Amino acid sequence: MRIREVVIAVSVALVVLLLAYVIEAGGLGPIAPRELRELAASYLVNAYNPWNVTQSALSLEAVTAIVWDYRGLDTFFETSVLFASIVGVSLVFRGYRERLGIGGRGLSEIVKTSTRVLLPLILIAGVSVALHGHLTPGGGFQGGSFIAVLLVLMSIVFSLDFVVERGLTSGRLLALRSVGLIGVLATSVALLAAGLALGVEAYIFQNVAREGSELSMPQWLLDRPTGGTLIFFNMFEALAVAAGLALAFLVLSLREEEVREALGVGEWYE
Amino acid sequence: MGRLLGYLAVFAMTYAFYVVFTGAISVFSLAIGALMSAVVSVVVKPLVIPGELRASDLARLAYLVAYYFYYMAVAEVRAHAKIAKTVLSRRMEISPAIVEVPYYVKTSYGMTLIAGSITNTPGTVVVQVDTERRLFFVHWLFATTFEPGKAREAISVDFERFARRIFG
Amino acid sequence: MLDLALVVAGLALIAVGVFFDFVGAIGLLRLPNFFTRLHAATAGAIGGAVVPMIGASLVALGADYLGPARFFLAGAAFASSLLLMILAQAGSHAIARAAYLSREAPREPILHDALEEGGGG
Amino acid sequence: MLAVGLLPLFLMGAAFALPALSLVVKSPRFYRAYATAVSLVGLLIALAVFLETRGGKVVTYRFGGFRAPLGIVYAVDALGAVLGLLAAFVLTMSIVYSTWMVRSRSEHLYYTLMLSLGAGSLGCLYTGDVFNFFVMLEVLSLSAYALVSFYRDNPKAVEASIRYAIVGIVATSLYLLAAFVLYGSYGTLNMADIALKARNPAAWTPYSGWVFGDVALSSAIAIALSAWTFTFKAAVFPNHFWLPDANPEAPTPVSALFVAVIDLIGAYGIIRFLYTLFGEGSAVSALRYDILLVLHVLGALSALVGALLLVVQTDIKKFVAYSTISHMGLAFMAATTGTESGVSAAVLQLISNSLSEALLFYAAGIAIVAVGRSIEGVGFLRRSRVASVAFIAGLLNLFGIVPVFVGFWSKLFILMALLEVGYLASAVVLVASTGISGVGYVKLIRYLARSSPEPREDPRLRSLAAPAVVIALVTSALVALGVAIVAAPEIVKIVMEAGAAAADYASYVRAVVGW
Amino acid sequence: MEVVPISIAAAAALLSVAATYLAVRSGDLLAAVVLSAVQSVAYALIYYILMAPDIALVYIPVSVGVLPAVTVLLIKKTERYEV
Amino acid sequence: MSDPVPFLFTVVLLSLVANIGISLYGVFTRPSLVKKFISLTIFSDTLNSFAIAIGFRRVIGSYPSAAVLSSLPREPGELSAFASAAVDPLPQALVLTAIVIGLAVFMFLAGLIAMYYRHYGTTRMV
Amino acid sequence: MDLEPLVSSVLAALIPAYVASFLLYVVRVVKGPTIPDRVLAVDALGYDLAAFMVVLSVFLKSPFMVVCGLALALWVYAFDIYVAKYLEAKEMGG
Incomplete structure (x- = not known):
């Protein structure tokens, strides 16, 4: 095996040297440049631009604007990678059933009580990060992962039994995640459907009025812009991510007794 | 209601x-x-x-605000001064020990408030809690006594006074 | 004037935070075993993190050159400091208890171990 | 055109809905019918897209209504449309076949992953954006990893899936790095924009402006990194190991998708990158011939290695896997000649290879259910006339000496393309690998003539209607293609169009960024 | 003005190299997880200094919150020491 | 040296490149699957950091700002001022996508590794 | 009075001290010797880095960045809990 290691080390070193050379020779442009790529400038100028609505996402935050509007397709399929991964995990562990009474006392009383106090605070922080995604840094995935880690933390601090007893079963998480995903899907084709119904031109992932299509999502809520579809995307994505990650972790952290029950139950080979 | x-x-x-x-x-x-x-x-x-x-x-939750100011201004300052002095002195004079500290509040929030206050002041850390016998096991860096009653006097009696008012 | 007072007080608190960071770091290096190091880490967490957060929040309240978003900064910094008070104690306690129960870390030097004798579960 | 944009989204949306539906409807029949219906609709849309692109048209769809470098644009030329139609066809066939073959308590999850695999592969073929290609590649790969481990009670399946996943993650990450490098120097992610600026570094496009860094250097490293990914996906020689590992452990319809669709994506990526993006006259033209030559040698090696290893296999699934490696090597040899006729020959070879390898899996699947994966089991196929005829047809097509099949013509075109540029050694490799693999095919036909071990009891064997339909359809597609090449040169025109479209960057760029 | 933050980023980057090296070399997988957490924290600081709050916000939960949970879970379910 | 910033930035970039090498080495040579897993996470994180570093820029006279408008602009001039002071948002958006994709893949890989251990009783895989 | 130079210069003087103490924390992470020691050091490092991020957001005049500090503090705590649970319990879900 020594030869294999040497070969690997040499090829890895070659890749590294090549990359270093490209960086040093300015293949990626000057290092720490003063000017901006023109495309980036277009995004920055257009992310919130009420004077040129057809190119704008009407979001104060450029990253969220790109993530959910200019490159909404990427993000949609990114969500579906997460979806496929969770489907894959439940496929690998299929046949499991969460059972109560296997035991587990969780951590000490002090940690439990502290986590109880933290619970609403982290939840509201996550929701706030998600729903202000078009105004301040953050967005659906960030908020959703806040909530997901909270659920992971709960299942570790209080034990799985406790969480499942309080109604956080995999069935419910699956339902919640489906609501989120279908919400994302519905938001992405909402204006297209409206356009088809009204017989006018419209695009998939359309947000506000574009060239050749006058349809638009509501742009203001009270005294702040909503970024059209962005607030809906953020909301549903947060739901889908939180429920999905929690579901995957729940399945992964099944106790051995539960998993062994699911294994070897005579699935057909070949 | x-x-x-x-x-x-x-x-x-x-x-x-x-x-x-x-x-x-x-x-x-x-x-x-x-x-x-x-x-x-x-x-x-x-x-x-x-x-x-x-x-x-x-x-009663209003006391929590008062407690916050007392805690930050008095207890923390005292404990921090002591640990800073010890750590930065040439030979660190420490006498670590795990002592029992009884508590008398009834709710788990009161217990957590006391335990949190103890842990958050440098020099004392709650290692284990026995909720049935109402005992904290506190790792104490500057132990002066191993007796539960006296240790309570030295560590947690101030915190407990507030905790009883706030959470009962 | 109030602005200046707030900013100076905030900067002073931040400086205190730096000092306790150092205390925490040096204590973490010098103290002999895990349980004694816990105390230094607490000093690092409360004196080194909560205090400068409050300080930054005061500075932000005073520094009007930051624009209207400074209320966001001040509020978030203060909220973080409050949360950190809860987090730090729970985290220290959890890791101390785990280290004690799993016998992962050596307990010596220790003068008296009530937990061993009292047999708390 | 709306259909282009809707197709991957439609498949993925259908996949989203299936686990949700499974909370309400618990019947496996419903899942099967649902997946079949969805994939049939997908096939129809892909057909519509294909018809739309006839005559060298490039069909585009602007997501969100944004113009090219600002938003993501799907751009489908003849190449993408032909391969997309092929992928959609094989996907549909595999799903129909699965309704007969796959029996599990979690069939809805299986079909969900099948649909997302389809969405990923079609997205790869249709997209006109470098980064979106990465995302779709991950959709495709993750579904593939999960499907390999479908029989998770089989330790080998889990192990194969882990091996495939670890190397696959590294491979796709390298593609990601290539995408970042391209953005760093070109300042854009749109394929057409990059293709334009690789030819003409002084070009200015709306929104993305001028190039930013040293284009030649970064293009070279991007090609090097992405070529690694594509050769991995296409199972070409140094990166071929995953296919014979993963393929046998996956359910048979998934194996068919592996050899027919995932390989296709790898070859498509190479063609797209080396002809449309960085074709002749581009920033890397000095290096391009070296890169092509290296890939050509790898293709030749893989053709030989695949053919040699194929002969000694005793596992029917591994046999087909090595046969795929050999034929993908041939396709690579054709695709790296640097000529349009070479690319056309490669496309024809991809079509022939995908259909016939999938057909071999579909036919052998019946024997695998009845007897097992041993090569002796193919004797069982004599009990079903359709299956045995189809099996022989598939083998002859791969062998490529009978002019009724498309396999003959694809090899002939490859030979012509090789001779056109004077690669005599490669032509010898082509003939040699055909000869060597022919030994294996003849061996397999002889096993077909012998009697098989005693079949086991399996309720699935009572009705063979679904697989028979699938097999008949694929066989007739093979024969129809082969006959059409002789009878109506129309079909050759389609392939030539695809080859021309790959190299015709000008109309691609014009359609997308309007330069 | 910009020297101060960028030199912090450079320090964090060097730190992350050390942490990565030790994490890859360490035979105790749990220690490797802790060291990779140090690497994650260093990267989070780099993201912060390179003015990417969104990335820091998504990276910290993922890389300090979810992935260590999964890895520690894996180590608990399998074995702690790399042979 | 008149301007230390490019040098410091080069240090950052080269450290990231070194991390790519170290983690790739870990992926391919360490026998334990869990160690491969950890190395893979580091590898993908490093690629992402690389992209963020590509998107950084400098501004004369001050430090660049994040790609967030702090208040509603009242005239078009504010937008161009914003564009002349903010960092590149596109790599951040791409990396956001890439991080989530990485997380998804690693979740699934973790499930597979747990299943592997149940079958074989070890996490070694050569 | 102009506050900006005052704040900037004082913070610029304090920041190197912060970085130095972080490096000292890392020494403890590397030295170990036991897992709780390492975790404790990561813990303190994380909290202080969270505070440092808050301070930096004043220094860099970008108020929106402050949320990162909160996130870091929260998830370093979560990391603590994971390792504690690992050491203490038989199963992570128990």
């Missing part, structure tokens, strides 16, 4: 945290926050406040 009060308390805590956290000055933020805090409080209330709540319980 008691249940509703519980929801209200959770809502108030959540919403207050939200307003401070977002520094909300727009109607949009305040409205969304109110809505979402309501949803959150409905979801988590059974976990945060399992039982019922009386109006007088809420009034």
